[in-house]
Amino acid sequence: xxxxxxxxxxGTGGGPLAGLLVADFSRIxxxxxxxxxxxxxxxxxxxxxxxxxDDTRTWQPPVREGVSTYYxxxxxxxxxxxLDLKDPGDLELARELARRADVLVENFKPGGLARFGLDYDTxxxxxxxxxxxxxSGFGSGPGGASLPGYDLIVQxxxxxxxxxxxxxxxxxxxGVALFDVMAGLHATIGVxxxxxxxxxxxxxxxxxxxxxxxxxxxxxxxxxAFVAGDVVPFRMGNSHPSLFPYEPLPCADxxxxxTAGNDGQFRRLCDVLGLPELVDDPRFRRNEDRTANRDExxxxxxxxxxxxxxxxxxxxxxxxxxxxxxINTIDQGVAFAQDIGLDPVVTVGEGxxxxxxxxxPITFSATAPGYRLPPPALDEHGxxxxxxxxxxxx
Numbered sequence: 001x002x003x004x005x006x007x008x009x010x011g012t013g014g015g016p017l018a019g020l021l022v023a024d025f026s027r028i029x030x031x032x033x034x035x036x037x038x039x040x041x042x043x044x045x046x047x048x049x050x051x052x053x054d055d056t057r058t059w060q061p062p063v064r065e066g067v068s069t070y071y072x073x074x075x076x077x078x079x080x081x082x083l084d085l086k087d088p089g090d091l092e093l094a095r096e097l098a099r100r101a102d103v104l105v106e107n108f109k110p111g112g113l114a115r116f117g118l119d120y121d122t123x124x125x126x127x128x129x130x131x132x133x134x135x136s137g138f139g140s141g142p143g144g145a146s147l148p149g150y151d152l153i154v155q156x157x158x159x160x161x162x163x164x165x166x167x168x169x170x171x172x173x174x175g176v177a178l179f180d181v182m183a184g185l186h187a188t189i190g191v192x193x194x195x196x197x198x199x200x201x202x203x204x205x206x207x208x209x210x211x212x213x214x215x216x217x218x219x220x221x222x223x224x225a226f227v228a229g230d231v232v233p234f235r236m237g238n239s240h241p242s243l244f245p246y247e248p249l250p251c252a253d254x255x256x257x258x259t260a261g262n263d264g265q266f267r268r269l270c271d272v273l274g275l276p277e278l279v280d281d282p283r284f285r286r287n288e289d290r291t292a293n294r295d296e297x298x299x300x301x302x303x304x305x306x307x308x309x310x311x312x313x314x315x316x317x318x319x320x321x322x323x324x325x326x327i328n329t330i331d332q333g334v335a336f337a338q339d340i341g342l343d344p345v346v347t348v349g350e351g352x353x354x355x356x357x358x359x360x361p362i363t364f365s366a367t368a369p370g371y372r373l374p375p376p377a378l379d380e381h382g383x384x385x386x387x388x389x390x391x392x393x394x
Contacts, residue, residue: 015042016367020195022046023101024078025094025118027054029151029177030135030211031107032074033184038103038191039077040360040369046097046385047078050085053378064355067375075375076348076357081386082379085116093389098123098130100389103191105133107149110140120206131194133187133207140208149211151177158215163222166237183214243287244294245269248327249302251310258301259323263287268320273304349374 020043024035032047032054039045047054054075060068083090098104098118106113113119120132134140137149152173155161160178161171190207198204216223221242225231233241240246245266248255260266263286270278278284278300283293290297305313310326317324328336337344348357348371360369 014367015040015370016364018042020044020102021100022103022105023097024048025104025106025108025113026135027107028056029074029180030184030187030209031105032056033181034133034135034187034191035078035105036074036076037184037188037360040371041362042367042370043103045078046381047075047080047376048094048097049080049082049378051082053082057378072355072357072375076355076371077373078376079373079381079385080376080379081382085118091116093386094118095123096389097385099127101127101130103131103133103195105135105187105191107135110134110136110145124204124206128203129198130204131191131198131207132204133191133194133209135183135187136208136210138212139210144210144212151180151211154179154211154215158212158219159222160215160219163219163233163235165235167235169235171235179211179215179218182218183209183211186214186217239294242291244290244297245301249298249305251305251308251313253309255327256305256310256313256317257325257327258317261323265322266290269317269322272316272320272322273301275300275304346371348372 017038020038022035022038022043022045024031024045024047026032026035027049035043035045035047054071056071056074057068059070062069064072083094085091085094095117104123106118111119114122120134123132124130136144137154138144138147155173155178156171158179161173164174165172187207187209190209194205194207222233225233225241238247243259243261246259246261248257258269260269266284266287267279270276278297282289284290284297314324314326326332334344342359344359345356346359348355353374355374357371362369
């Protein structure tokens with residue numbers, strides 16, 4: 001744990017990471033998402049912002065009471081202090097925070113914090129137990145350190161966009177900054193792994209994550225197709241290269257995703273649709289047969305599906321144990337999660353400052369995530385944190 005008391009007013013949230021002090025020098029999405037997950041699990045996170053604040057404070061619309069919902073989505077359970085690293089007094093406080101921290105998370109351009117004495121080597125010299133996590137776009141090597149690390153660029157460079165969109169259409173990005181989120185998750189895994197190593201050895205280490213590596217890892221079967229099979233995948237719209245049916249299929253009033261991932265599920269699907277003769281048809285008997293002959297099988301399924309509404313089919317197909325689901329809007333997706341008992345929306349904070357947020361996705365039997373603090377205003381906790389750091393530094 002940290003080398004002294006955590007900031008005033010903290011340390012009471014509980015959770016599996018209670019008492020852990022995280023110095024959050026990150027901004028935008030990947031870093032803040034990682035530190036929010038740590039904060040949900042009880043870590044005390046001090047969000048260090050420049051005088052202008054996290055860029056996402058200005059990424060609007062949409063807004064809630066004048067505050068960007070983008071910023072609100074990844075900054076709960078943190079305390080904000082504004083420190084100008086070009087100011088000698090503020091820089092000394094930032095260094096003191098780094099000296100005190102169990103974990104430091106940053107996503108500056110590789111090497112960007114060295115001029116402030118906040119790089120890993122300098123911080124670790126005074127705080128050898130620190131777990132220092134760096135998130136970049138393309139790594140800290142000579143070939144990638146200077147490249148800008150925006151998610152959209154990584155979606156393009158990684159090959160992801162070449163897989164997304166209609167077969168004969170244009171490449172498309174994902175509807176969310178997918179690899180920022182994935183890199184944030186990888187950073188969290190790296191931090192927790194390094195903390196376990198520190199528990200055994202007493203020594204911290206430098207954890208590095210980059211968006212391109214997260215993208216290539218996250219492309220799983222698609223990158224494996226190339227590196228292990230020497231096959232370059234291509235866009236298939238909503239179809240799957242290795243399974244059928246595994247895509248949206250039209251019903252009487254819209255499309256329903258149906259995913260028959262094995263022979264047993266296909267058999268049950270055919271029973272529900274009233275097409276038992278397809279099960280033993282040699283063109284469709286095995287998954288590889290169905291995949292090879294998808295253009296012959298698809299119209300046979302669609303002819304039957306078009307006779308009823310998508311929700312009528314959804315109830316019957318799900319009831320038969322075959323995975324399927326309607327294509328929802330975001331509000332419908334949240335409502336569906338609520339309907340099945342996942343309680344997806346939590347209230348963070350109390351009173352007029354409370355903010356609705358999406359629940360941390362992890363469930364613990366003994367140490368539940370907490371929702372103590374709404375996303376902070378810029379420098380909302382600055383006075384108490386600066387006072388605390390000054391006392392410790394003196």
